[in-house]
Amino acid sequence: MQSRYWLALGLSVLGGLAQAQSAHSSQTAYYAPAYIQKSAFLVDWYQEPSDFPHGRSRMVDRDGVVTGSWALENAGRMMNLDSPRVMDGGTLFDRCGQKVPIRITQKRFFFKTTGGFDRRGQTAITVDEQGxxxxxxxxGRILWSFNVADAxxxxxxxxxxARKGHDDLTGGGRLAGLSEALRTDSGNSWQMPQDVTRFERGRSVVRFERTGTRVPYTEGPTGWLVLNxxxxxxxxxxLERDTYDAEAWLMADLQDGEPKWVEEVHAVKPLRSASFGELNNTARVWQAGFTLHQPEAWFLQRLFRDGSGERGAWNSLTEVGSFSPMTWRYEGANVVHRIPHGGTDYRLRTWEPIRTAGSLQWVMEEDIVYPANGDPWTFTPRRVHLQVDKGPSQPFLAKRQTSQSLVSSPAEAPNSGLRNALAPSLQLRRW
Incomplete structure (x- = not known):
């Protein structure tokens, strides 16, 4: 009788341990390193009690929520979706001259750790996808096909x-990078204007400084700041802050308290002292931060002392560039570029300095098109953007440009970012 009791107790304990193990989960965010813009993933890995790790998974990305089963395969985690995800891929004109829709289908995702540890590191993510x-x-014509075996x-x-907290903000701190705009579809997050926000001290309210909108917020039990x-x-x-002042955040709209999509947001804490400085400090070569670690595709803007300028692409490997003229001027502390936009139209691109750190100049950038006939329209909504001072400016168009004129910045982060081996739905959707 006593042996039966101990056997029952042992089975009960083992059952409890198995239940606890089966409930084990790890939620992991996958996102870009500093400056690079690309999609993000938030994955719950649920592991079953087994010598061979496997289990269920729930993944949220910019396109929504999917679930599936995962197992170890080829030294990584293969996630097989419960059912293929079918998405709208836009339109094109076919050979018959008709505008036709594109259907994107995804079946599997493969996550393989390439550096670091489970807690923090780097992971290559590939997908089985067809357009x-x-x-x-x-x-039925296949426009593209990608495989989980791709590099x-x-x-x-x-x-x-392991993510960072928010205590520095909730007591009256300021942050550039949040948006109050409504997201209408999975592809328009880059069209959502960003703002500088203040978390009002002791009021549980965040205020968007440009519009004056005040929104109540709470910090939920899962560590998210929830704006109502x-x-x-x-x-x-x-998620993290780096030594170059860049901050990586996740943004999500919630449904029943859970993210129904996620997107990465790059943010920075503004400084009142931010400034381009005097003329000699502004008339420089400025490299767009998203091309900082792409030597084959630098995007540069050269501002000259006389108010003229050039903008375009420079390949530092081949030392070949293509530039077009522009002009620039000061408007208070801001720098405004006037860019030709076909015929008599033009664009005004405004750089509002928000944080200066050595050769790094963080700005709120906005680009508006002014047609000769018609109302102005937004070319690029207001956004947090990094510009890097690359040294003295010399005109490329006048054939005086040399590779030596591009002075290397001492504050460059390690080279890591998406290199376009993934399917279009996972790639960069911002320029």
Whole structure:
């Protein structure tokens, strides 16, 4: 009788341990390193009690939520979706001259750690995906096909329990990078203007400084700052800050308290002292931060002392560039570029300095098109953007440009970012 009792007790304990093991999960964020713009993933890995790790998984990205089963395969985690995800891939004109829709289908995702540890490191993410014309005289034609075996450049990964907190903000801090705009579809997050926000001290309210909108917020038990808009809940959480002042955040709209999509946001804490300085400090070569670690595709803007300038691409490997003229001027502390935009139209691109750190100049950038006939329209909504001082400016168009005129910045982060081996749905959607 006593042996039966101990046997029952032992089985009960083992059952409890198995239940606890089966409930074990790890939530991990996958996102870009500093300055690089690309999609993000938030994955819950649920592990079953087994010698061979496997289990269920739930993944949220810019396109929504999917679930599946995962198992170890080829030294990584293969996630097989419960059912293929089918998405709108835009349109194109087929050979019959008809505008036809593209259908994107995804079946599997493969996550392979390439550096670091489970807690923090780098992970290559690939996908089985096809883009197919779904209607018209070319219905069924495959436009692209990607496989989980493809090569790619890794994302950063971070277990969510290791992320940074928000105590520096909730007591009256300021942050540039949040948005109050409504997201209408999975592809328009880059069209959502960003703002500088202040978390009002002791009021549980965040104020968007440009519009004056005041929104109540709470910090939820899962470590997200939840902003309660009239149209719903938007949540933000800080992942990390680097030594170059860049901050990586996740942004999500919530449904029943859970993210229904996630997107990476680059943010920075503004400084009142931010400035381009005097003429000699402004008339420089400025490299767009998103090309900082792409030597084959630098995007540069050269500002000259007389108010003229040039903008375009420079390949530092081949020392070949292509530039077009522009002009610039000061408007208070801001720098405004006037850029030709076909015929008599022009664009005004404004750089509002928000944080200066050595050769790094963080700005709020906005680009508006002014047609000769018609109303102005937004070319690039207001956004946090990094510009890097690359040294004295010499005109390329006048054939006086040399590779030596591009002075290397002492504050350059390690080279890591998406290199376009992934499917279009995972690639950069911002210029």
């Amino acid at each position: 197919v014309i779904s209607e018209g005289c070319e219905a 790619t450049t890794p994302y950063n990964h971070l277990q969510m329990r 808009f009239p149209w719903g809940q938007r949540a933000y959480t800080r």
